[in-house]
Amino acid sequence: MVRAIAILIGAGFVAVLSWALFWSIQGVITDPPAPTAVDEFHLHPKEVELASNGFFGTYDQRQLQRGLQVYKEVCSNCHSLKHVAFRDLTQLGYSAAQLKKFAADWSVKAKQFDPKSGDTTERPNTPSDYFPTVYYPGTGNPPDLSLITKARHEGPAYVYSLLTGYRDQPAALLKKFPDAKVPDGLYYNPYFANLNIAMPPPLTQDGQVTYLDGTKSTVQQNAKDVAAFLTWAAEPNLPTRHAYGLAVLGFLLFFCILAYGAYQNIWRDIKH
Amino acid sequence: MSFPWAKHYEPKSGFTKWIDERLPLPRLVYGAVGAGYPVPRNLNYFWNFGVLAGAALAIQIVTGIVLAMHYAANGGVAFDSVEHIMRDVNGGWFLRYAHANGASMFFVVVYIHIFRGLFYGSYKAPREMIWLLGVTIFLLMMATAFMGYVLPWGQMSFWGAQVITGFFSAIPVVGDTIRIWLLGGYAPDDAALNRFFSLHYLLPFVIAGVIILHIWALHIPGSNNPTGVDVKGEQDTVPFHPYYTAKDGFGLGVFLFIFAALLFFAPNSLGHPDNYIPANALQTPAHIVPEWYFWPFYAILRAFTVDFIGIPAKLLGVLAMFGSILLLFFLPWLDSSPVRSANYRPLYRIFFWVLVADVLVLGWCGGSPATPLYVIISQISAAYYFAHFLIIIPIISRAERPTPLPNSITEAVLAKKGGTSPAHTALSGSAVPAE
Ligand code: HEM
Numbered sequence: 187m188v189r190a191i192a193i194l195i196g197a198g199f200v201a202v203l204s205w206a207l208f209w210s211i212q213g214v215i216t217d218p219p220a221p222t223a224v225d226e227f228h229l230h231p232k233e234v235e236l237a238s239n240g241f242f243g244t245y246d247q248r249q250l251q252r253g254l255q256v257y258k259e260v261c262s263n264c265h266s267l268k269h270v271a272f273r274d275l276t277q278l279g280y281s282a283a284q285l286k287k288f289a290a291d292w293s294v295k296a297k298q299f300d301p302k303s304g305d306t307t308e309r310p311n312t313p314s315d316y317f318p319t320v321y322y323p324g325t326g327n328p329p330d331l332s333l334i335t336k337a338r339h340e341g342p343a344y345v346y347s348l349l350t351g352y353r354d355q356p357a358a359l360l361k362k363f364p365d366a367k368v369p370d371g372l373y374y375n376p377y378f379a380n381l382n383i384a385m386p387p388p389l390t391q392d393g394q395v396t397y398l399d400g401t402k403s404t405v406q407q408n409a410k411d412v413a414a415f416l417t418w419a420a421e422p423n424l425p426t427r428h429a430y431g432l433a434v435l436g437f438l439l440f441f442c443i444l445a446y447g448a449y450q451n452i453w454r455d456i457k458h
Numbered sequence: 459m460s461f462p463w464a465k466h467y468e469p470k471s472g473f474t475k476w477i478d479e480r481l482p483l484p485r486l487v488y489g490a491v492g493a494g495y496p497v498p499r500n501l502n503y504f505w506n507f508g509v510l511a512g513a514a515l516a517i518q519i520v521t522g523i524v525l526a527m528h529y530a531a532n533g534g535v536a537f538d539s540v541e542h543i544m545r546d547v548n549g550g551w552f553l554r555y556a557h558a559n560g561a562s563m564f565f566v567v568v569y570i571h572i573f574r575g576l577f578y579g580s581y582k583a584p585r586e587m588i589w590l591l592g593v594t595i596f597l598l599m600m601a602t603a604f605m606g607y608v609l610p611w612g613q614m615s616f617w618g619a620q621v622i623t624g625f626f627s628a629i630p631v632v633g634d635t636i637r638i639w640l641l642g643g644y645a646p647d648d649a650a651l652n653r654f655f656s657l658h659y660l661l662p663f664v665i666a667g668v669i670i671l672h673i674w675a676l677h678i679p680g681s682n683n684p685t686g687v688d689v690k691g692e693q694d695t696v697p698f699h700p701y702y703t704a705k706d707g708f709g710l711g712v713f714l715f716i717f718a719a720l721l722f723f724a725p726n727s728l729g730h731p732d733n734y735i736p737a738n739a740l741q742t743p744a745h746i747v748p749e750w751y752f753w754p755f756y757a758i759l760r761a762f763t764v765d766f767i768g769i770p771a772k773l774l775g776v777l778a779m780f781g782s783i784l785l786l787f788f789l790p791w792l793d794s795s796p797v798r799s800a801n802y803r804p805l806y807r808i809f810f811w812v813l814v815a816d817v818l819v820l821g822w823c824g825g826s827p828a829t830p831l832y833v834i835i836s837q838i839s840a841a842y843y844f845a846h847f848l849i850i851i852p853i854i855s856r857a858e859r860p861t862p863l864p865n866s867i868t869e870a871v872l873a874k875k876g877g878t879s880p881a882h883t884a885l886s887g888s889a890v891p892a893e
Contacts, residue, residue: 188791189852196848199781202766202774203841209764210834219830241723269541329735333541336726337734379744420734423544423551430552431722438718442711449704456696457871458499 223366227359229351229376231343236414238342241432244425245418247279252397253415254278256408259395260388261331262294264324267317269332270419277422285313294318325371326384335413335420342417344377349409351377352387460680461496463692464489490677496695497702498683500871504578505681505702506709507571512669513710514564519662521557522606529609531655533648536611537736555725561603562728563717565751568596577810579798580682586790591672593786595665600752600783602661605654607749608646612733617746619646619654625759628773645739685870686798687863694867745827753824754817755779758843760828761836778840785847792847795855797863805858809850816842 237246254275257267272289280288295308296315311318322328335341355374359366368374372382392404401407418424467488469475478485488494528547530539543550572592575581581589604622608615623641627633642649680689689695696702720727728750732743748756762775785792800807816839823836864870 188788189794192785192788192792192848192852195781196844199778199844199848200841202778203761203837203844205766206762206764206771207834207837207841210830210837214830214834269538269545274545333734337731339731341731427551427555427722427725431718434718434722435715438711438715442708442715445704445708445711449708452700452704456499456701457874458501458696 223359223363224379224381226362227356227376227381228379229347231340231347231377232350234343234346234410234413236342236410236417238414238417238424241428243428245277246414248399248401249411249414250278250418251280252395252399252401252407253411253413253418255397256389256395256412257331257415260408261412262317262320264320264322264328264385264388266320266328266330267332267419268319268330269316270422271314271316272311273313274422277418282313289313289315292318294320324384328385331416331419333420335417337420341420342413345416346409346413347377348375348383349389349412350406351375460677461689461692461695463695464496465494465697467492467494490673491703492699493697495677495680495698496689496692497681497698498689498694498867499696499701500683500685500867501681501702501705502684503709504570504574505683506706507567507574509706510567510709510713511564511571513713514560514567515662515665515669517560518557518564519666521553521560522659522662524553525557526655526659529655531609531652533611533651533737536609536651540610552721555721557606558729559717559721559725561606562749562751563713563720564599565603567713568599569751572596573814576813577800578682578684579686579793579795579800581790582793582796582798583790584679585676585682587675588672589790590787591668591675593783595668595672596786597783598661598665598668602658602665603749603751605658605661607733608651608654609658610733611651611737613735613737613741613743614730614733614746614748616646616737616739617743618748619650621746622748623650625776625779628770628776630773646737682798683867684799684801685864685867686802687865687867687870690866690868747825750821750825753822754820755782755824757820757824757832757836758782758840760824760833761840763833763837778844782840782843785844789847789851793851793855795858795860797860802860802863803858804861805854806851809846809854812842813846816846 237244237249257265272285272292275285275288276282289311292311296311296318298307298309299305300307317332320328329337335345338344352373352375355368366381368382372384373387374381375383389405389408394405395403395408397403421427467478467482467485469478469484474484477483525543528539528543528550530536540554543554545551547553575589575592604618608619619641623637623646626637626640629636638644640650641647642653680695683689730747730749747753756779759775759779762771762778765771766774795803795806797803800810819839820836820843823832823839826832864873
């Protein structure tokens with residue numbers, strides 16, 4: 187009885203699915219899916235060599251400092267970094283005094299509510315403050331960057347590729363998709379999900395940032411450094427995680443060997 | 459417990475005697491997972507996965523309770539509180555990555571555990587109750603994991619909740635009312651987040667309770683084994699402790715090794731990047747996909763694309779998706795073959811591996827965007843899924859001619875070492891998954 191009912195129900199499901207399948211195939215035949223401009227012109231992020239890649243990956247403090255400089259001088263005009271506090275920058279190798287000054291000099295000031303007057307006033311940032319919110323009046327909504335490298339597939343490579351990926355819209359694209367002209371106020375960038383991004387090219391010429399450590403400042407270098415910095419901002423604990431990970435795996439390997447030995451030893455007289 | 463030759467607990471010291479007379483808890487443990495539980499001697503590594511599932515649940519509960527001490531279930535701050543755990547709480551990143559990847563490890567283990575049961579016929583008499591309780595645990599796990607995934611309140615959390623609670627609006631007439639009642643509003647918001655948190659905290663303990671019943675039910679007939687042949691006498695079994703405690707200890711080590719590799723070196727590889735974007739009710743993600751362990755069911759849901767004799771496609775999809783799990787409850791009665799192990803069922807064995815491949819294909823479709831090609835593949839594989847359980851199994855369990863079974867576990871074990879008699883080589887037959 188159960189089996190008879192089951193076969194009926196099963197036949198029902200198969201029938202409905204076959205019916206749906208028929209229409210799907212029909213749909214593909216009469217109206218074959220046409221590739222879109224995104225299908226054909228979107229690019230996968232370029233690989234980028236960063237110290238944080240791989241099993242033993244850790245951060246290159248000097249690169250992070252350069253990246254911070256790029257963030258400060260370029261990106262911070264439009265993008266917030268709200269999950270990072272000034273005090274976190276100790277991990278980049280700054281001293282307490284340097285940090286205090288860095289925070290106090292930050293151009294966007296901390297907001298402070300005065301409960302007596304009901305006014306909001308401004309005060310300089312302190313190391314315990316988080317990077318203040320940035321308000322952007324232009325086109326588009328610049329996302330907060332503190333998690334950006336985790337919020338995109340292959341984040342570090344994506345940020346690097348995006349920043350170095352601006353170019354003129356290919357003529358071949360327009361020829362094939364005449365309606366896909368870049369809308370006014372947007373910029374062509376094949377690494378961006380829909381190819382047209384509202385962010386004006388932030389890094390346009392070599393030497394835009396003057397590195398304090400004397401590293402040659404090219405657009406490539408700036409993009410790489412800021413990608414490294416944002417990787418740190420999203421995952422400050424990565425070096426600790428990797429170090430613990432190696433220790434834990436080493437311990438577990440040792441444990442597995444002992445446990446395997448114990449298992450074999452206990453079972454030695456039992457055929458199984 | 460179950461066999462006459464099971465050893466009995468004998469308190470050695472005056473203290474353990476005193477305890478035993480007042481609260482025989484050590485006696486219970488001894489009989490359940492100690493030397494007092496006789497287990498077939500021929501279990502392979504697939505029998506490690508039950509213990510591993512228990513370990514995974516324990517890990518989820520411990521990490522979850524500590525996370526809950528730092529987490530805030532409020533739409534305005536939930537996302538930031540998770541970031542606070544990741545950055546400011548001591549060892550917080552470890553807890554959170556352990557919990558998020560622990561959920562994945564839990565599902566990996568449970569899926570292997572379920573397919574083990576399917577291959578060796580562990581759902582058949584006299585173990586139906588174990589199977590029914592197991593399917594119940596699976597359903598509870600899915601509910602728990604779904605609600606847990608909503609808690610960090612990222613884009614996928616929010617839109618996943620939107621899609622999944624949307625299933626209920628497929629119910630005719632009262633659907634929307636039910637959905638609004640479940641969510642406490644028109645869209646996922648604080649009310650939903652709070653109740654999901656409350657239930658996410660509760661359900662793991664309900665699961666723990668059902669696991670106790672599951673193991674209780676297991677101890678009545680005792681464990682199945684790779685031959686599927688009943689235990690005939692003492693020579694067929696070994697005491698759980700120290701034999702299987704030792705083997706499980708090794709299995710646990712391997713499990714933890716893989717878990718640690720994932721947690722420390724690729725903790726975000728199984729998650730979706732969009733969940734690092736705070737929930738935004740005004741911006742729909744390009745592709746809404748659930749966590750990987752729901753992909754096969756998501757593919758079944760999306761395979762139903764056209765209405766059928768007046769039943770809307772959406773309702774069909776929802777029914778099929780729930781049906782695809784609920785049908786497992788009937789499996790013990792759909793499969794009437796008296797032979798348990800697929801090692802002795804030449805036909806069933808083939809269809810078993812087709813099912814494994816089919817579920818993997820469904821998973822692959824469920825994780826991909828619903829383009830026409832993927833929909834077509836899902837439709838074919840979903841049809842096979844239902845046909846497998848509802849049509850093929852009932853028919854082949856009658857039609858098939860099993861190969862000869864060994865007379866006993868011991869005979870099979872000894873034959874395996876000698877390996878001469880053709881009747882016995884079936885045990886090490888080609889379709890046996892590698893140990
Ligand atoms: C059956 C066992 C459990 C499963 C399968 C499970 C699953 C999950 C999942 C998938 C998440 C989302 C992870 C993320 O992406 O961040 C989560 C989050 C969470 N769970 Fe669990 N969980 C379980 C048990 C528990 C228990 C027992 C508690 C507490 C008593 C708990 C507390 C939490 C909290 C506070 C969060 C939010 C923090 C976070 O997102 O990491 N969980 N859970």
